[in-house]
Amino acid sequence: MKGFIFDLDGVITDTAKYHYEAWRNLGEKLGITVDEKFNEQLKGISRMDSLDRILALGNKENEYSLYEKKQLAAEKNAYYLNLLQGLGPDDLLSGVKEFLMAAQERNIPCAIASASKNAPLILEKLDVNDYFEAIVDPASLAKGKPHPEIFIRAAQLIGIEATEAIGFEDAQAGVDGIKACGMFAVGIEVDEPLIGVDISVNSFCDLDIDKLLEIQRNR
Ligand code: B16
Ligand code: MG
Numbered sequence: 001m002k003g004f005i006f007d008l009d010g011v012i013t014d015t016a017k018y019h020y021e022a023w024r025n026l027g028e029k030l031g032i033t034v035d036e037k038f039n040e041q042l043k044g045i046s047r048m049d050s051l052d053r054i055l056a057l058g059n060k061e062n063e064y065s066l067y068e069k070k071q072l073a074a075e076k077n078a079y080y081l082n083l084l085q086g087l088g089p090d091d092l093l094s095g096v097k098e099f100l101m102a103a104q105e106r107n108i109p110c111a112i113a114s115a116s117k118n119a120p121l122i123l124e125k126l127d128v129n130d131y132f133e134a135i136v137d138p139a140s141l142a143k144g145k146p147h148p149e150i151f152i153r154a155a156q157l158i159g160i161e162a163t164e165a166i167g168f169e170d171a172q173a174g175v176d177g178i179k180a181c182g183m184f185a186v187g188i189e190v191d192e193p194l195i196g197v198d199i200s201v202n203s204f205c206d207l208d209i210d211k212l213l214e215i216q217r218n219r
Contacts, residue, residue, distance in 0.1 A: 002213065003160045004103055005151055005178075006132075007044065008114035010170030011188050013091050013126055015084065015116075016043060022080040023054060026072060032058030040192055044145040044171035046115050046138065047073050081118070087125045093188075095204030100131040102209045109133045109158040113150045113167070113174075133158050146176035151183055166216055169194070184216045 010016040020039045027034035032054055042050045051073050055061045064072065089097075103110055111134040112119055119138075123129045134157035136150050143149050148162070155162040167178035170188040172195065178185040179196050186207070187197035194200060199215065201207055 001160045001164050002108050002216075003155060003158045003165045004108060004110045005113050005154045005158075005165050005167045005183070006110065007167075007169045007171065007174050008112055008116055008119050008122060010043060010190070011093070011168050012096055012112075012128070013087070013093055013122065015087070015122060016170070018080055018083040019043075021083060022076050023050065025079055026051075026076045027054055027058075030054075030058060030060065030072075032060065040172075044115055044169070044173040044177075046144045047077065047117070049144060051076070077118075084118070084122065084125070087122065089127045092126055092128065093203060095207065097128070099204045099207060099209060100128060104131060106209070109160070111154040111158045112136065113154040114138065115144055115150070145171070145173040146180070148177045148181035148183075151177050152181050155181075155183070166212065169197075184219060186212070 006012055009019060023039065023042060024034045034054060038057060041053060051069055052061065055064065100110065110132050112132055113136050115138050117138060119135055123132065134154060136153045136157065138150065141149050151167055152162050155165045162181040162183050166184045166186060168186045168188060169175045169178055170190065175185050175187055175194050175197055185197045187194035187200035189200045189202060198219065
């Protein structure tokens with residue numbers, strides 16, 4: 001048995017840039033500069049954990065109540081959703097659709113392991129829902145990435161062991177989660193190098209599905 005487990009933001013589509021823009025906007029209102037380098041630390045991290053990291057960056061971690069923090073997170077999400085308005089099938093990253101079609105032809109189940117609560121909406125906008133047998137609900141998890149729980153759950157949902165799956169990630173937190181459960185990791189490296197991946201590519205255009213399966217088999 002085999003299966004593919006995909007992160008969403010930065011792997012299927014480039015919504016990572018919208019998350020960054022939305023956090024930078026919120027940071028400006030709070031007097032905290034969220035730059036591109038710091039933003040790397042937010043990739044794959046849940047909404048509330050990202051907010052906590054930003055507040056800590058500005059030494060403001062004790063200035064807001066939980067209620068206020070939930071309001072700030074909701075404000076960021078509203079801004080983010082606004083940026084997603086024009087998202088459509090053309091926003092799939094290069095080679096993703098072809099890879100999903102090739103997986104479907106080979107009857108290899110695919111699942112989404114994204115920290116994003118917006119994942120179902122984004123997949124619908126991209127018109128790729130039908131390629132995925134399962135989407136992990138991040139609200140159902142005890143721990144976020146880099147904990148491996150989300151990847152273990154995704155493998156369970158498609159009926160395979162974590163060690164039988166190949167995981168695709170663009171963030172270090174995600175790669176760490178994949179490797180922590182013995183899964184084969186493919187890094188989608190655009191900016192920063194990812195440590196610990198089994199192979200890395202710039203995009204799905206660089207991946208031959210059959211060669212990838214062979215590499216995993218002979219690992
Ligand atoms: P939301 P991934 C993650 O998605 C993003 O990388 C991260 O920047 C974001 O904070 C997180 O989802 C939560 O997203 O606010 O939409 O629930 O990379 O795990 O697909
Ligand atoms: Mg990601």
